[in-house]
Amino acid sequence: QVQFVQSGAEVKKPGASVKLSCKASGYTFTSYPMHWVRQAPGQRLEWMGWINTANGKTAYSQKFQGRITVTRDTSASTVYMELRNQKSEDTAVYYCAREKGWGYFDHWGQGTLVTVSS
Amino acid sequence: EIVLTQSPATLSLSPGERAALSCRANQSFSYNYLAWYQHKPGQAPRLLIYGASTRATGIPDRFSGGGSGTDYTLTISRLEPEDFAVYYCQQYAASLPYTFGQGTKLEIK
Numbered sequence: 001q002v003q004f005v006q007s008g009a010e011v012k013k014p015g016a017s018v019k020l021s022c023k024a025s026g027y028t029f030t031s032y033p034m035h036w037v038r039q040a041p042g043q044r045l046e047w048m049g050w051i052n053t054a055n056g057k058t059a060y061s062q063k064f065q066g067r068i069t070v071t072r073d074t075s076a077s078t079v080y081m082e083l084r085n086q087k088s089e090d091t092a093v094y095y096c097a098r099e100k101g102w103g104y105f106d107h108w109g110q111g112t113l114v115t116v117s118s
Numbered sequence: 119e120i121v122l123t124q125s126p127a128t129l130s131l132s133p134g135e136r137a138a139l140s141c142r143a144n145q146s147f148s149y150n151y152l153a154w155y156q157h158k159p160g161q162a163p164r165l166l167i168y169g170a171s172t173r174a175t176g177i178p179d180r181f182s183g184g185g186s187g188t189d190y191t192l193t194i195s196r197l198e199p200e201d202f203a204v205y206y207c208q209q210y211a212a213s214l215p216y217t218f219g220q221g222t223k224l225e226i227k
Contacts (some may be wrong), residue, residue: 035216044218044219044221045206045208045218045221047214047215047216047217047218059214095163100165100168102149102151102168103210104165104168104208105155106165106175108162108163111162
């Protein structure tokens with residue numbers, strides 16, 4: 001079955017970077033784009049960016065442009081999301097999600113809590 | 119950017135009752151590119167509906183979606199105990215970013 005295993009919780013200081021991973025299994029990794037979505041405490045889900053897992057092409061939300069990089073390792077069926085220069089407002093649960101088609105997400109990872117605090 | 123507003127913020131109902139959740143957009147978008155997700159604490163969101171009205175694989179038929187243009191609805195015909203959760207709508211129209219509503223919490227009365 002389709003499954004995503006995300007890396008463990010992180011605690012970071014303001015200004016630091018974090019790199020999260022999301023390992024896929026149960027399907028052909030390069031057949032579906034992957035996205036990153038986050039949810040800060042008490043806030044709505046927020047789309048951050050996506051990667052075409054076949055060719056590595058990416059697109060990001062303007063809100064995170066310049067601070068975010070999404071990459072993939074096809075040999076490991078894993079996508080990564082790096083967020084730099086973190087602020088306290090980046091404290092959130094970060095999810096990877098598979099795009100089934102046209103932009104909706106049929107499978108999600110379990111989420112990774114990132115806490116940014118001095 | 120398309121902004122989605124969900125109502126009500128909280129809906130208190132009993133098992134067996136019918137739930138109607140609303141999602142309104144600040145502008146119309148193409149092809150009814152709207153999805154609904156169910157989210158329980160500590161779990162991954164679960165896709166319920168895409169294309170405004172198509173149930174995802176394995177979703178019971180008590181869940182139905184409708185609407186077009188700027189107004190969309192998720193209806194749960196007869197609430198089961200496991201249906202109490204937070205529900206989000208999401209638009210995936212032509213231009214990024216994809217956006218979500220702020221959620222409706224469906225709680226047991």
